[in-house]
Amino acid sequence: MVNKETSISKDMFAPAGIDPAKSEKIAKPSLNFWQDSWLRLRKNKGAVVSLVVIVILVVLALVGPYLTPYQFDTQVAKNNNLPPRVQGLExxxxLPFDGTLTxxxxxxxxxxxxxxxxxxxWLGTDGLGRDIFARLWKGTQISLFIAFMAALVDMLIGVTYGAVSGYIGGRVDSVMQRILEVIVGIPNLIVAVLMILVLKPGITPIIIAITLTSWTSMAxxxxxxxxxxxxxxxxxxAKTLGASNSSIIFKHMIPNMFGVIIINTMFSIPNAIFFEAFLSFIGLGLQEPNASLGTLVNDGFKSMIAFPYQMVVPSIMIAIIMVCFNLVADGLRDALDPKMRD
Known part of the structure; x- marks a missing residue:
């Protein structure tokens, strides 16, 4: 027989210090895909710093030519090949801003x-007496514009071509992939040279030359x-509910690929900048008086021994832009698709 004084009651099994009403409460707010990706991206210090640098460079590329009283294409022959000189630092x-040469x-x-x-x-002048500071930011502006436009066209063509080819499949897919393989087999430089020979050198031929072959990887x-x-x-x-093929591709499939599309687009931007700089360096890019980072490096290379700053400054700018975009692309890859890190 159980003694009443030692009997076990239900009150003895009450949870200690836990409110049953709050035991099922979600402590953290729910996050969507983009918010969760942004939290992962913020943990990548290199990508965050690079993103800040890119934003600063884009802003300076837009306002930089107006920070100096000199125009990027104005020639002052008597002031040619002057070294950098900055007020207060002379x-x-x-520091290399005192206006001295050796x-x-x-x-x-x-x-x-x-x-x-x-x-x-502030950054000296070139062989024709033009302000390198104004030309640097004007060249950065044009190079970034070419890169962003090429990446945009690359994304539009590559996404559409690849989505149609993969969704339809069968013989259509086989034919489209053979065409893709033929395009991949053509060297980029040959296409660029032919386009610039057919069209006069300028921004539009360079964008066309870059996008004609670069969209294949996206596709x-x-x-x-x-x-x-x-x-x-x-x-x-979606098929059961009667959705059309175009609706399934562009409303259902492509939104689920935004992460992969953004990553490939970010990687294509520095490639386009480097390719444009290469074309300008070999004389197939923009023509005077227009300026890009490639033309600035080409101009500085001609007088590299006597005036090295004329080539060093745009070369450093190209390096910074390419490194920053690649770091941001790596960070986006890890943030948007964590499985790719494995």
Whole structure:
């Protein structure tokens, strides 16, 4: 027999210190795909710093030519090949902004005082007396514009081509992939040279030359994603409900590929910048008086030994842009698709 004084009651099994009403409460707010991706991207310090640098460079590319009183295409022959000189830093001789140059015998002299030049050129002047600071940001502006336009056209053509090829499949897919293989087999440089020979050198021929062959990698990636998605449940449900093929591709499949599309687009931007700089460096890019980073490097290369700053400054800018875009693309790849890290 159980003693009443030692009997076990239900009150003895009450949870200690836990409110049953709050035990099922979700402590953290629910996040959608993009919010969760942004949280993962913020943990990548290199990608965040690179993104900030890119934003600063884009802003300076837009407003930089107006920060100096000199125009990027204005020639002042008497002020040619002047070294960098900045107000307030001209007396700090351990910085390269005091306006001094070195003769062949090793002696230094102040080029501004020798020529009796009162103006200040923050990054110096080129062989025609044009302000390198204004030309640098104008060239960055044009190079970024070409890269972004090429990436946009690349994305539009590649996504459409790859999605149609993968979704239709069969003989149509085989024919479209053979065409793709033929285009991939043509060297980019040959296409660029032919386009620039047919059309006069300028921004439009360079964009066309870059996009004619660069969209193939995007098409292949999108086709692979479509082949993976087209037999999944949400696509079969859309077909059952009577959705058209174009609706299934562009309203159901492509939104599920935004991560892959953004990543490939971010990787294509630095490639386009480098290709444009290469074309301009070999003389197939923009023509005078227009400026891009490639033309600035080409101009500086001609006088590299006597005036190295004319080539070093745009070369550093190209390096910074390419490194930053690649770091941001790597960060986006890890944030939008964590499985790709494995």
């Amino acid at each position: 007396n700090v001789h351990w 003769r062949r015998n090793g002696t230094e002299y102040n080029a501004y005082e020798v020529r009796n030049v009162k103006e200040y050129y 292949r990636v999108v086709r692979a994603q479509v082949l993976k998605f087209k037999n999944q449940e949400f696509v079969l449900a």
